[in-house]
Amino acid sequence: MPPRSLPLNAVHAFIVTARHLNLTHAARELCITQGAVSRKIASLEDWLGFTLFVRHARGLHLTAQGASLLPVFKNSVEQMLEAAEQAIRSPVTVRLKAPTCAMRWLVPKLVALEKARPALHVSLTTTVDHNTQLENFDAAILYGTLPPGAHRLFDEILTPVMAPGLIDTPALALDDLARFTFLHPTADGRDWMLWLHAQHASVAMVRNQHFDTMDLAIGAAVQGFGVTVADVTLVEEDLAMKRLVAPFSATVKTGAVYSFLQRPSSATPQLADVAAWLLTA
Numbered sequence: 001m002p003p004r005s006l007p008l009n010a011v012h013a014f015i016v017t018a019r020h021l022n023l024t025h026a027a028r029e030l031c032i033t034q035g036a037v038s039r040k041i042a043s044l045e046d047w048l049g050f051t052l053f054v055r056h057a058r059g060l061h062l063t064a065q066g067a068s069l070l071p072v073f074k075n076s077v078e079q080m081l082e083a084a085e086q087a088i089r090s091p092v093t094v095r096l097k098a099p100t101c102a103m104r105w106l107v108p109k110l111v112a113l114e115k116a117r118p119a120l121h122v123s124l125t126t127t128v129d130h131n132t133q134l135e136n137f138d139a140a141i142l143y144g145t146l147p148p149g150a151h152r153l154f155d156e157i158l159t160p161v162m163a164p165g166l167i168d169t170p171a172l173a174l175d176d177l178a179r180f181t182f183l184h185p186t187a188d189g190r191d192w193m194l195w196l197h198a199q200h201a202s203v204a205m206v207r208n209q210h211f212d213t214m215d216l217a218i219g220a221a222v223q224g225f226g227v228t229v230a231d232v233t234l235v236e237e238d239l240a241m242k243r244l245v246a247p248f249s250a251t252v253k254t255g256a257v258y259s260f261l262q263r264p265s266s267a268t269p270q271l272a273d274v275a276a277w278l279l280t281a
Contacts, residue, residue: 007047011073013040014052018070021060092270097125097134098141101185101214102258104234106141106278113277120270128213132261138271139262141278150259151279154233158195159251161218161235161244162227172247174201181207181226185214191229191254198252218244233258 017026017037027034045052052066062070098106103126110122125137132147134140146152166180182205185191189210196203209226211217217228218235222243230244232251238244260278262271 010040010044093121095123095137097137100126134263142259150261153258156254156256157232157251158229161230163224164245178204183217183226183228184210185217195252
């Protein structure tokens with residue numbers, strides 16, 4: 001037979017009654033009747049199989065077994081209360097994975113989220129994979145096609161960007177790009193070719209540097225290494241802070257999107273808050 005559940009409300013009544021050694025005072029503190037206190041004590045005694053109190057003319061006295069059990073119950077209740085209070089104070093953690101290419105957009109938003117919601121913590125894991133397997137994560141930011149059930153964050157839209165110190169003329173022409181080092185967010189250079197094709201242009205790429213992610217290419221552009229094509233959303237803050245400039249107004253959509261996918265069965269209720277923040281902030 002499985003063990004019976006310890007009647008915790010009766011344990012609380014026992015601790016309060018033992019402190020007062022008076023049913024009337026215990027009932028007043030517990031906000032119940034004296035008879036209800038007696039019934040709770042009786043239920044605990046029935047569960048334990050021995051008597052906790054003996055009655056005397058001037059009140060109650062603990063039995064030897066009751067006196068030995070009291071500090072154990074008191075310590076256990078105090079430990080539970082301390083654990084509960086610590087859990088309340090501790091930040092709620094949402095486990096999120098995201099591709100490294102999204103960091104320039106994502107990190108400022110997470111910083112702002114945790115300032116606005118100090119009790120909410122996002123545990124971020126970066127990856128170069130874009131698969132939809134959540135495994136040990138509550139949610140993921142994905143790059144590529146929009147998966148079923150995912151929320152669209154933003155479309156990838158490319159335009160050339162470079163450090164302002166590289167520009168020594170009032171305006172750049174497409175042919176001027178040939179004198180810079182081309183920074184490629186991918187090994188195959190497809191992003192540059194896509195943008196140039198949309199402009200019906202062909203530019204000689206004499207010097208080239210290839211990176212594993214767009215974030216690395218953008219970082220190199222900020223340092224003045226050359227010119228890269230970058231997603232306009234990812235470099236929005238860099239453009240606003242004048243770390244980068246976009247010498248051309250022309251943009252091109254790649255067809256890829258950044259999206260937010262969450263685990264439907266996640267037991268973290270704050271996940272909805274994270275999703276709402278990223279989708280609207």
